[in-house]
């Protein structure tokens with residue numbers, strides 16, 4: 386299989402059968418954290434758009450890529466660490482402050498962090514940035530994937546921690562905001578609210594990888 390650099394730093398592509406796949410170069414060669422496929426003796430790990438909204442946004446044509454090898458990332462809704470583990474490959478000299486409010490998933494996340502030097506797991510509620518603000522470095526990038534009714538409010542609150550000129554990425558799940566409203570309406574309302582406080586630089590619908598999800602890329606004003 387021929388593995389090529391993708392147009393985005395830290396991402397690679399290859400053809401697998403009839404489809405293109407996304408890969409990262411593993412920080413822990415040979416080690417499989419999830420059930421991801423490994424290539425070239427474990428040097429590369431396959432990042433699935435069906436499991437990661439970031440990967441889904443890339444496949445859906447995300448126009449800008451903000452991650453650098455030394456980026457400082459505040460990640461809200463880290464869960465077991467699937468996407469976080471790939472960001473850890475993409476930003477080997479950076480650090481990811483990986484926050485989740487569920488003790489059960491943070492327990493699993495800690496196992497991933499023990500194998501990787503650039504992830505700091507934090508058990509905290511993303512609604513309360515004041516509880517972790519003193520424990521993190523100033524982020525270049527905020528990444529949020531929490532299925533909560535007030536996702537936009539949480540995002541805007543945490544954007545205040547991001548350095549001037551930094552960016553935020555919001556994976557928005559419409560059904561968590563209001564199950565009775567059409568997703569398109571929720572996306573429109575979310576965008577209007579985000580535009581009051583940030584510059585919305587890109588917007589992607591994540592269908593067919595994720596039902597009723599949109600992905601916003603925002604620049605701090």
Ligand SMILES: C[S@@+](CC[C@H](N)C(=O)[O-])C[C@H]1O[C@@H](n2cnc3c(N)ncnc32)[C@H](O)[C@@H]1O
Pocket residue numbers: 436437438461462463464465466467468469484485486487490509510511512530531532533
């Ligand atoms: C869809 S999962 C995230 C999947 C993960 N981002 C990935 O790509 O691998 C959503 C996570 O958000 C967490 N969550 C929900 N509400 C939260 C809150 N208020 N603060 C922090 N985490 C929260 C949940 O515990 C859950 O693990």
